Amino acid sequence: MLLLDIPNRKRWTMPREARRSYAEHIPSPNEKPWKTRRSASSNQSETDKGSPVSEACSTFVLTLCWYAPNSGHARNVLTGISSENHVGKGDGVSMTKALLINGSPQQKKSTFTALEQVARGLEDNGVSTEIVWLGNQPVKPCVACGACNATQRCAFGEEDGVNALIEAVQAADALVIGSPVHFAGMNGSLKSALDRMFFAAASSFACKPAGVVVVARRAGTTAALDQILKYPLYAQMPVVSSFYWTMLHGQNGEQVLKDEEGVQCAYQLGANMAWLLASIAAGREAGIAPTKLENRAWTNFIR
Numbered sequence: 001m002l003l004l005d006i007p008n009r010k011r012w013t014m015p016r017e018a019r020r021s022y023a024e025h026i027p028s029p030n031e032k033p034w035k036t037r038r039s040a041s042s043n044q045s046e047t048d049k050g051s052p053v054s055e056a057c058s059t060f061v062l063t064l065c066w067y068a069p070n071s072g073h074a075r076n077v078l079t080g081i082s083s084e085n086h087v088g089k090g091d092g093v094s095m096t097k098a099l100l101i102n103g104s105p106q107q108k109k110s111t112f113t114a115l116e117q118v119a120r121g122l123e124d125n126g127v128s129t130e131i132v133w134l135g136n137q138p139v140k141p142c143v144a145c146g147a148c149n150a151t152q153r154c155a156f157g158e159e160d161g162v163n164a165l166i167e168a169v170q171a172a173d174a175l176v177i178g179s180p181v182h183f184a185g186m187n188g189s190l191k192s193a194l195d196r197m198f199f200a201a202a203s204s205f206a207c208k209p210a211g212v213v214v215v216a217r218r219a220g221t222t223a224a225l226d227q228i229l230k231y232p233l234y235a236q237m238p239v240v241s242s243f244y245w246t247m248l249h250g251q252n253g254e255q256v257l258k259d260e261e262g263v264q265c266a267y268q269l270g271a272n273m274a275w276l277l278a279s280i281a282a283g284r285e286a287g288i289a290p291t292k293l294e295n296r297a298w299t300n301f302i303r
């Protein structure tokens with residue numbers, strides 16, 4: 001499993017004072033977020049991450065990671081996490097690959113944990129996975145400029161990595177979108193990114209299986225799941241389901257893992273997606289071509 005940031009996305013670091021007041025208002029029993037932390041697997045401290053030098057290095061290395069070949073071992077320099085791409089039961093060459101977008105502004109908390117469960121279900125069934133983090137910088141909304149009509153790329157997309165995301169979806173065989181629930185919907189930056197990605201390039205995502213997971217502390221999961229499903233349903237992407245709606249509960253990864261049914265549901269989504277990918281590959285071998293959309297109708301509700 002590869003863990004990636006979007007190339008060219010800067011990382012915003014909460015100022016020390018703001019971190020302290022945030023922590024005072026929302027006490028966490030397990031951790032003090034204002035403290036400089038070094039994760040067990042990382043040589044880079046939280047406070048180091050905002051420096052221009054480390055950002056430049058991260059961007060450079062992550063750009064390489066993004067395009068790293070889909071086999072063998074990879075190390076994400078930003079997170080320090082070593083991953084094997086879990087080529088598992090496949091041969092590492094003809095492997096199908098799923099891209100998982102973590103739409104949370106928090107890199108490795110609830111949504112990440114939920115996506116990890118989907119990734120396990122995929123990897124256990126021979127599909128390699130990449131989890132890409134949207135980051136915690138604001139993502140511009142679509143301004144309806146229409147420039148993407150001609151290019152299938154967003155006019156702002158080079159600035160904030162949205163075009164890199166479009167290309168990553170195009171290169172992947174399947175897509176999983178994960179979001180925290182924010183006011184009974186998806187995270188705002190994720191909505192901005194998805195609006196721009198799908199407005200620009202939805203037709204190029206057609207026939208790639210898609211799945212969605214959402215995580216809430218308590219409520220709003222149904223509305224958020226429905227909201228996100230609108231994107232694959234618009235883009236002719238076969239939507240993969242599980243044995244229940246893929247909603248998990250918790251305020252952090254530890255709590256999410258206690259939602260045993262949610263964890264299993266996310267895992268099963270990954271396993272079902274792997275099955276569908278294998279079925280599509282078998283269909284392709286047998287000469288079954290994807291459908292084509294001829295002369296798309298475009299009728300506005302104006303009479």
Ligand SMILES: Cc1cc2nc3c(=O)[nH]c(=O)nc-3n(C[C@H](O)[C@H](O)[C@H](O)COP(=O)(O)O)c2cc1C
Binds near residue numbers: 105110181184216250
């Ligand atoms: C702006 C904001 C709005 C939120 N709205 C909701 C909500 O409507 N319902 C809910 O249960 N939790 C809500 N939460 C809590 C998050 O959904 C929850 O903590 C989730 O686990 C965060 O996922 P993450 O750790 O991946 O960011 C909200 C959190 C934030 C920051």
